[in-house]
Amino acid sequence: MSLIRMPEPDLGVVARRDVIVKDLEKLLGPGVIIADEDGRRAYETDALTAYTRMPLAVALPRSTSEVATILKYCRDNSIKVVARGAGTSLCGGALPAEDAIVVSVSKMNRVLEVDYPNRLARVESGITNLAISGAVAKEGFFYAPDPSSQLACTLAGNLAMNSGGAHCLKYGVTTNNVLGIKMVLMTGEIVEVGGGHLDSEGFDLMALIVGSEGQFGIVTEATVRILRAAEGARPMLLGFSSSEAAGRCVSAIIGSGIIPVAIEFMDKPAIHVCESFAKAGYPLDVEALLIVEVEGSDTEISRLLEQIAEIAGPFKPQTVVVSSGTDQSAKIWKGRKSAFGAIGRISDYYCMDGTIPLGRLPEVLLAISSICASRGLKVANIFHAGDGNLHPLILYDANDPKQSVAAEHAGNEILKLCVDVGGCLTGEHGVGIEKRDLMGLQFTPTDLALQMRIKSVFDPSWLLNPAKVFPLDTPRPSDAQAEAEAA
Amino acid sequence: MYETLKPATAWELAGMIATCRERRLPIDVSGAGSKRAIGRPMQTAVTVSTLSMRGIPLYEPSELVMSARAGTSLSQVEAELASRNQMLAFEPIDLGPATGGAAGQQTIGGVFAANLSGARRIAAGAARDHLLGIKGVNGRAEEFKSGGRVVKNVTGYDVARGLTGSWGTLAVLTEVTFKVLPWPEDTATIIFLGLTDELATELMQTAVGTPFEVSGTVHLSAGLAGRLRHDGLKSLGTSLTALRIENFTPSVKYRRDSLREHLKVAGFVKAVDLDAHDSIAFWNELRQLSVLPHGQKLLWRISTTPGKGPRIVAAVRRHMEAEALYDWSGGLIWLEVPATADAGAADIRRAVATHGGHATLIRAESAVRAAVDVFHPMAPAVEQLSRRLKTAFDPDGILNPGRMYTQF
Numbered sequence: 082m083s084l085i086r087m088p089e090p091d092l093g094v095v096a097r098r099d100v101i102v103k104d105l106e107k108l109l110g111p112g113v114i115i116a117d118e119d120g121r122r123a124y125e126t127d128a129l130t131a132y133t134r135m136p137l138a139v140a141l142p143r144s145t146s147e148v149a150t151i152l153k154y155c156r157d158n159s160i161k162v163v164a165r166g167a168g169t170s171l172c173g174g175a176l177p178a179e180d181a182i183v184v185s186v187s188k189m190n191r192v193l194e195v196d197y198p199n200r201l202a203r204v205e206s207g208i209t210n211l212a213i214s215g216a217v218a219k220e221g222f223f224y225a226p227d228p229s230s231q232l233a234c235t236l237a238g239n240l241a242m243n244s245g246g247a248h249c250l251k252y253g254v255t256t257n258n259v260l261g262i263k264m265v266l267m268t269g270e271i272v273e274v275g276g277g278h279l280d281s282e283g284f285d286l287m288a289l290i291v292g293s294e295g296q297f298g299i300v301t302e303a304t305v306r307i308l309r310a311a312e313g314a315r316p317m318l319l320g321f322s323s324s325e326a327a328g329r330c331v332s333a334i335i336g337s338g339i340i341p342v343a344i345e346f347m348d349k350p351a352i353h354v355c356e357s358f359a360k361a362g363y364p365l366d367v368e369a370l371l372i373v374e375v376e377g378s379d380t381e382i383s384r385l386l387e388q389i390a391e392i393a394g395p396f397k398p399q400t401v402v403v404s405s406g407t408d409q410s411a412k413i414w415k416g417r418k419s420a421f422g423a424i425g426r427i428s429d430y431y432c433m434d435g436t437i438p439l440g441r442l443p444e445v446l447l448a449i450s451s452i453c454a455s456r457g458l459k460v461a462n463i464f465h466a467g468d469g470n471l472h473p474l475i476l477y478d479a480n481d482p483k484q485s486v487a488a489e490h491a492g493n494e495i496l497k498l499c500v501d502v503g504g505c506l507t508g509e510h511g512v513g514i515e516k517r518d519l520m521g522l523q524f525t526p527t528d529l530a531l532q533m534r535i536k537s538v539f540d541p542s543w544l545l546n547p548a549k550v551f552p553l554d555t556p557r558p559s560d561a562q563a564e565a566e567a568a
Numbered sequence: 569m570y571e572t573l574k575p576a577t578a579w580e581l582a583g584m585i586a587t588c589r590e591r592r593l594p595i596d597v598s599g600a601g602s603k604r605a606i607g608r609p610m611q612t613a614v615t616v617s618t619l620s621m622r623g624i625p626l627y628e629p630s631e632l633v634m635s636a637r638a639g640t641s642l643s644q645v646e647a648e649l650a651s652r653n654q655m656l657a658f659e660p661i662d663l664g665p666a667t668g669g670a671a672g673q674q675t676i677g678g679v680f681a682a683n684l685s686g687a688r689r690i691a692a693g694a695a696r697d698h699l700l701g702i703k704g705v706n707g708r709a710e711e712f713k714s715g716g717r718v719v720k721n722v723t724g725y726d727v728a729r730g731l732t733g734s735w736g737t738l739a740v741l742t743e744v745t746f747k748v749l750p751w752p753e754d755t756a757t758i759i760f761l762g763l764t765d766e767l768a769t770e771l772m773q774t775a776v777g778t779p780f781e782v783s784g785t786v787h788l789s790a791g792l793a794g795r796l797r798h799d800g801l802k803s804l805g806t807s808l809t810a811l812r813i814e815n816f817t818p819s820v821k822y823r824r825d826s827l828r829e830h831l832k833v834a835g836f837v838k839a840v841d842l843d844a845h846d847s848i849a850f851w852n853e854l855r856q857l858s859v860l861p862h863g864q865k866l867l868w869r870i871s872t873t874p875g876k877g878p879r880i881v882a883a884v885r886r887h888m889e890a891e892a893l894y895d896w897s898g899g900l901i902w903l904e905v906p907a908t909a910d911a912g913a914a915d916i917r918r919a920v921a922t923h924g925g926h927a928t929l930i931r932a933e934s935a936v937r938a939a940v941d942v943f944h945p946m947a948p949a950v951e952q953l954s955r956r957l958k959t960a961f962d963p964d965g966i967l968n969p970g971r972m973y974t975q976f
Contacts, residue, residue: 196873196875197777198770198773198774198777198874198875199773199873199874199875199899200773200776200777201873221779222777242722243722243726245720249720253693253697254720254722256697256726256729257693257697266949270949271949272947272949272950272953273947273949273950274950276873276924276925277872277873277876277924277925278871278872278873278899278924278925278926279689279690279694279871279896279899279900280683280685280694280696280733280871281733281926282871282926282928282943282944282946283733283943283944283946283950283954283972283973284730284733284734284738284954284957285683285696285729285730285731285732285733285734286730286950286953286954286957288696288726288729288730288732289725289726289727289729289730289957291726292722292725292726293725309776309777309778309779310779311779311781312779332630332631333630335630335631335632336629336630338653338750338751338753339750340749340750377819378822378826380818380822381816381818381819381822384816384818385816436718436719436720436721437718438628438631438633438717438718439630439631440628440630440631465720468718468719468720469631469718469719469720470718470720503716503717503718504716504718505716505718505721505723506723507721507722507723508718508720508721508722509720509722510722511722512722512723512724516723520723520724523716523723523724524713524724525712525713527710527711527712528712528713528714528724529724530710531706531710531712531727531960531961532724532725532727534960534961535725535727535730535957535960536725537956537960538953538956538957538959538960539953550724561960564956564959564960564963565956565959565960567959568952568955568956568958568959
């Protein structure tokens with residue numbers, strides 16, 4: 082992969098590397114800065130592994146005040162900073178730069194407070210997504226957003242990308258489940274927004290901060306909503322003879338007034354790979370599979386699943402299987418959640434993340450097949466069907482430069498299609514570097530300029546997570562920095 | 569106020585804002601004006617109303633999404649949704665009657681600009697959580713958009729959601745796109761009688777911590793309960809604590825019984841049931857704050873951590889008489905206090921500062937609203953960011969200047 086250009090590093094900063102490292106070590110003491118090459122190499126990429134950059138240095142702060150010290154130093158010395166959680170970004174959101182310091186919050190992973198009566202947990206942002214649910218599971222509670230990478234990804238990364246997951250059809254995405262944050266600005270100032278209460282006072286700064294891709298500040302702590310889990314949950318499998326029938330069935334279910342907690346879609350290539358990995362009992366003779374999960378008491382679940390099977394009837398499902406119990410349910414979800422990993426074992430792939438209006442699903446799936454076929458590439462589709470968030474995985478051979486380029490071109494064409502039918506470039510992975518140069522498809526220059534002004538509100542000198550989100554050639558509003566600093 | 573301009577399109581609106589910007593004319597940004605009595609009084613030269621930008625360009629019931637032009641009335645939106653058995657799940661409240669206006673006037677743009685959510689907020693999220701996209705014009709007279717019509721969308725910063733609760737001070741919304749949900753098939757309400765504020769809060773917190781998806785929790789003092797329109801409830805002479813369950817009919821019955829059983833174990837016994845009809849009437853009454861009618865007394869809205877609610881009210885009551893309506897399991901308090909020159913702001917804000925959260929003065933004479941901070945004062949770092957944000961959208965400060973804060 083090679084289509085995405087990164088700016089030339091500031092050689093002045095690179096030349097000062099030893100001094101910068103010494104300064105930071107002096108400010109922070111031992112054990113925070115990683116300067117040796119092997120140590121830094123572990124941070125040279127994220128989950129968009131085709132792109133790598135060796136960072137200037139890596140910092141692993143242990144507290145909010147250490148983060149503040151690092152950011153203030155970097156700002157005073159005009160050094161760029163790339164914030165990092167676990168480095169699971171699929172869009173290059175955590176890709177380092179040669180003239181930037183990576184600040185990873187991974188050592189800040191404590192649960193600070195759990196308050197069941199008020200349904201909240203206060204945590205450090207380096208905690209993994211799954212560990213939050215883990216910390217409250219014993220009382221029957223959970224933290225709702227559940228990205229597939231939840232075992233590894235941090236809350237910090239979830240906040241940066243406004244991550245979703247399979248169950249956000251019912252429970253919403255990250256922005257809907259955060260009550261408060263503590264964030265360090267590039268100046269070293271610490272800002273607290275929200276808290277234990279619902280809805281922030283004044284402007285909704287939290288709405289802007291969540292999803293700002295690490296470009297506004299580094300969030301070190303957050304108060305998140307925890308919810309009481311339903312009495313039970315059970316998925317059912319619906320197999321269809323065409324993707325189109327499956328797509329129309331999804332619309333029919335949602336239109337009927339039933340909102341399942343999740344509706345996941347897999348096409349034939351995905352089903353086969355996932356089944357051989359997870360042995361979940363997926364039917365192998367169907368073209369498309371839906372995993373539909375509902376929640377409630379046993380009686381409620383049975384009734385809802387019966388209703389859903391009835392709604393599916395006119396679309397002639399070849400398979401209607403209700404999970405036999407917790408074991409099979411776990412396998413069904415394991416298959417889905419490890420889908421990306423399982424496919425990664427058989428081929429390199431390029432994972433797309435566009436969203437489309439649900440009604441356009443059948444035609445978009447056809448178009449995706451033909452886009453990939455026209456470039457001689459195969460594609461596997463796995464996605465959150467309930468909300469139209471597609472994840473076509475374009476399969477290619479990373480060692481074949483021609484195929485790499487073809488995959489990137491096909492991906493761009495698919496995303497353009499998503500925008501054209503009324504959807505968007507990214508549903509939950511973020512823009513990062515990957516979709517940066519496509520932003521003009523979705524936004525006018527005015528839209529982008531306004532977003533860039535908002536960036537200047539939080540980081541007037543544009544040192545945080547550089548060369549991400551906005552196309553490199555988009556002119557930054559010339560007065561934005563001066564205005565922000567004067568205000 | 570010299571004149572009211574009613575642009576029919578975003579383009580026309582942008583032209584008007586450009587003219588005002590050139591001449592440095594401050595603009596009163598409004599929809600139907602149903603919330604005009606809320607916020608700091610402004611001195612503006614022009615009123616721009618969205619009322620001529622009406623209509624519903626997109627409604628896809630099977631995708632649970634609707635777009636409406638900002639000046640469309642909420643009642644039209646809700647009627648359209650009801651015709652397909654759908655609703656705005658965040659149950660927007662109507663502040664009209666409580667602030668001296670009529671009910672049912674507000675526009676859909678105003679609902680999002682003020683981020684007004686009702687009792688179901690604890691289960692379904694706030695207005696801001698349902699907003700998917702907006703179109704608008706900022707104080708630079710630029711037409712812009714953010715978000716779109718799909719639920720999952722992280723493309724660029726979340727400017728749309730960032731505009732909720734900004735009361736027209738950053739931009740004028742011209743179109744909003746939002747998520748809608750099916751009406752629950754059935755509903756029931758359990759009302760517990762005679763609980764103190766503390767016990768009621770404990771009850772509400774316990775209820776929302778069960779798996780039975782309680783979708784509304786309110787507590788009314790005996791005094792407020794006496795103001796209800798519902799004949800049976802207003803004559804009981806005790807405080808009322810209401811819990812709402814919504815779902816398919818068999819589930820409602822099952823969940824109501826399970827919840828009562830669960831709460832009995834926790835010691836909460838004395839209760840009456842409302843059937844679907846009475847339940848809907850009861851929660852509709854609350855949506856209009858009917859128990860806090862416009863009058864001499866002042867009205868505050870306090871948002872705090874639910875468990876802290878009764879403590880804040882008790883702290884305030886040491887200084888003044890106060891009637892409290894608790895919503896959101898105790899986390900949202902509508903506080904009615906006597907009219908005084910400072911509206912009790914010092915004592916109320918001190919109580920809130922001790923326990924966390926924020927307090928907004930919703931109803932007071934304009935002289936009082938000019939003298940005290942209507943919106944909660946900000947910490948210095950937040951204030952600086954807010955001021956910069958205002959500048960990014962509206963560098964000359966012509967949109968609703970001073971409505972939220974004296975400084976900008």
